[in-house]
Amino acid sequence: MPKTSLALMMTSALLVLSACQPPSDHPTPSQSKQTEEPSSTQSLKDAKNPRQLTTALVDMSEKKLKDQLVCSKLTATINAVGNKSEIKNIHDIQHQLKACLPTADNAQILQWLADYQAMYRRFLGSHSDWNDEAFYDVMSTIEQGKTITVPQLRLVNPRILYLISLVRSKADVSVIYLGEGIYAFHHDLQAMADLFTPYLPKDQAVFIQRMAKDNQDIFWNDAAIAISYYPLIKRAVFWEEYIKQYPDSYFIKDAERLFNRYRFSLFFGSENTQWTDDAFHNFLEPEYSLLLRQLLKRQNSRLAENARVFLEFMRMSDRERQQQYPMPKTENNENENGNKNNRDESKTPYYQLKEALAIPSPWDSYDNKDCLSSITCIDQDINQKAPKETEKE
Structure with a gap:
């Protein structure tokens, strides 16, 4: 705070308090006791006379300057934590964040959030470090x-x-x-989200809270989907609603990533997880059909349209599929994506369903974003080996 502004605040406060007190040439013993200087923790609301008020204002100014100094160095403090640090270092940073977050702007908060996530990854190390x-x-x-x-x-x-x-x-x-x-x-993703949530706009708070809930446990396990069909549907529905409700969100591109990943997994499964037979004619469990049909009731929904096309595709005969979605032929016996294809029955329906649904596959192009391990989507090291997330082919 500038010295002039601080002096004016003190002068105004002194004038107000002086006008409210009776004049006295010789203070009584009780009045003398009241003029004792307050402790270092004296607050403005507890000040009972001009001297106590002055001391409180000075203390408040010193604390503010101290907090500003701590906050200005917080990024460097977070980045200094590594794989030789102790948990006490993280606890100290958490206390500093609680002091700094209330007065920081959104850009700074998001930067601290990114730094904080990276800090935990360094602190805990990668599984490859303990091989x-x-x-x-x-x-x-x-x-x-x-x-x-x-x-x-x-x-x-x-x-x-x-x-x-x-x-x-x-x-x-x-x-x-x-x-x-x-x-x-x-580590506890919910605790991390709770630390930042109060200081974020609603769209960002909703995003990191949902990520903390979904990513506390793994999504992939040995190329299999680690959650069941109903939770998978709920995730896809959540991110479709998020995109509708917060189209201008800071995290909108990541929300689209999540929606497409869960939507693709919902209809195609994974290498070791299938919801239907290889030919996409029959569900493996009756409940899958019931749950998918419920999506048809959604209004203005890409999921509802995908579910309609998917169920219609399941009812089509192999001949009808071949007529509507013929497998392309090339000199090298490859499909149009350049992938080798032996034209066997298990691969033809898969290709045809991709043509019918036209859902972008997360595996068709490399995306250096990991959206399944923390409370935001984080950049991966391009040289780091990607987790085994393969299609059924």
């Missing part, structure tokens, strides 16, 4: 709820021992199974 048999043995024991033995602990490195101690003390670190025998350390 040894001893680590997998300990992680498997933890996941199964069994007691880790001393011989097991002697085989792992000190950093793993430290993270394991956080897991056992429930210090916002847990173990998550990623599939294919791979384990990793994880």
